[in-house]
Structure formats: structure tokens, C-alpha cells
Amino acid sequence: MAVLLSVNIGVPRSSPATRIGVTGIDKRPVDGPVDLRAPGPRGTGLGSGVAGDRILDGGHHGGDDQAVYAYAREDLDAWGAELGRELAGGMFGENLTTGGLDVTGALIGERWRVGPEALLEVSLPRMPCGTFAHWMDEPGWIKRFTEWGAPGAYLRVLRPGPVRAGDPVEVVERPGHDVTIGVTFRALTVEPELLPRLLAADALPDSVLDKARRRVPAPD
Template sequence: MPHLLAVCVVHALLPDPGSVGVTAIDKRPVDGPVRVGRYGLRGDVQADRRDHGGEERAVYAYGEDDAVWWATELGRDLTHGWFGENLRVAGLDPSVARVGDRWRVGEHVVLEVTGPRVPCATFGRWVGGDAERGWVRRFRDTGRVGAYLRVVQTGAVSAGDPVVVEHTALDAPTVRDVLAR
């Protein structure tokens, strides 16, 4: 059954030479339940809400299978939160979810897939700049980008919570389809 491996929130705001001046990409797992509101997880920050936040991109989910694939590709351990994700999910691939799919996470939280994470220069710098030259394009071109979700129903989530796809938008494009446009 699909479930949450980790719930991650910002560990620290870091200086970043991008237009915002800081980044909140340093996400780390937290223990216990975390409240989920309209704009995401309590204790989390989105430094650039225009591109990586707001109600339509309140929560970022990344799949464990893709994380394991990248760990092999890069030859390094990629801990939960390494992709800047709020939710690390096992048994469900956010990159092939359909826009409009609804997921029940735990008992009360309902999330709706809104689209792909489009990698940015900040993510490239986080991954290693020159050490991973071309990272942004490489990450995007694989289609293993994860999904942004909006919060339909608030509540709390914890690592280990089941993730149930309650509604599938059968005629909607997948996250990967939207990314390829």
C-alpha cells in the first residue's frame, strides 16, 4: 500500500544568489504529526512562493523509487528531503499522477495534484553546482520530478501514514505530460 516514508519541513533558510536571496530547499524529516494547512506544512517555508509555493503548490511530493534511481545515478546517498520535498512517498509515483488526482493522506488530509516541479537554478546549486553540471536539464529531462499538490482538506500527517488515491482524473494529463509541454 502506498504510504509516507517521511514528512519534511525546512531545516534552515540558506543564503542563495538567486533573485529571492535565500532558499528554503533544505528540508529534513520531522517526527510525529505535522499540521497541513492551505499553504502547506506547519513549520515549512517557501522562500519563492511565486514559483514554488502558494495554494496551488503548497506541498511537494517525491517518489521513493525515483529517489533510489537518482541515488544510483549520482553514486551518493539521498536522504529524505534531499529533493526539497515535503513528502517522500513509497508505492506511488507522483511523476505519473494525473493533474486533478486526489490523494487521502492519513485520516483527514486530502491533496490534489496540480502539476510538476519545474527544477530551477537554486536546485542546481543545492545539488552541487559545477559538480553536477547540467543538473537542472538532466533532472527535468528524466521526467522524475515529483508533483506539486494543493490542500483540499486540512489535517495532520505523519511518516507511515497511508496514501490512498481517492479520485483519478482519467482524461487529464500526467505530471510528466505537463512537464514535456
């Protein structure tokens, strides 16, 4: 059974890689239940979907489509072996560190019940950025992370509720298409020829669907 291994909350840190000079990418595991809730629109709402977490660059992060970020412990461990360093839960800036769940293989629009009440919906993959590269301090990090192809998943909060480490994570609904987090990530990065395939996943944000539509060849 899939399980929530940790819930991680951001600790503000200075960062020259951001336009505002500070970042919340440093996420740390916390004890006790943490409420998940829909934060509202990016830039005008609560920012993060995780109570107590902070979105410091509201122009580029947070909002309903990026309310919660999940990353698999299995992928962290694989990266740890690659990098020769231990990666704690939250190291990639994820709010939820999961175990026993194929996050890269999750379908766009797939729904997860986490804990007794919270219902989340897979919305899109995480895109690596300069802040992430500065935080990791690894050579060529953006390229390496992109080529690795395990970006983690952003989730919407459809039904609020408290979550804590040890809670089960259950996939309760899967759509009929085959557009996964991994496919979407590749389409948006290294394989743009996959973009038209994303149109099958109507749970993607409008900005991504518009990009996919522009890639569809015009009729003869």
C-alpha cells in the first residue's frame, strides 16, 4: 500500500537565484497533522495548498493547479545513489514524500485520497528552475534532472483535510487516457512532438493545453 512518509513545510532562505531574493524550496518534515486546502488563484490566493507552508514567489509558484507538490521516496533514493549523498524528505522542495507510489506514472487527472479526508488530483509535472539548481548545487542540475525524467507531480486539492506521516495514499480514480506525469514532462521539455498527445488529458491547466493545441498540424 502506498503511504505518506513525510509532510514537508518550507523554511524561508535567501537565494540569489530568485528575483525576490528569498525562496521556500527548503522543505522540512513536520510532526502532527497538517491541513491541505485549495489555495485559490496564483498570486491572489493563499499560495500553498499546505497550511503553514509559504509560497514566496507567488508569480511563478502556488495556486490551485500547483497547490501541493509530491515526490516519491524511491526517486529520491535513486537520485541519492547517483549524487552520492543522502536526500531527506522535502529536499526537492516537495510537500509530500510518498512511498510505494509511482508518481511519474500517475495519470493527469488521477485522484488520490490521502489520510481520512483529503482528495487530491494530479495536475502537471514540476519544471526545474534556477532556484532548484542553486539549492541543489550540482553541476548541470537542470539538464540532469530533465533527462532523468522523474519530475514529481503537482496536485490540486479537491477536498480539504488533515494529513500526516504514516497516512495511506490511495488512488481512487484514474481517467481513461494514457497521459502520465512522465509523458507530460517529456512533451514540455525534450520531446515536443508529444505535445498533441496531451490533449487527451483535459485536467491539464489551460496554458498547457493551449501549448499542445498550437502543436497540432493544420489540416491540408
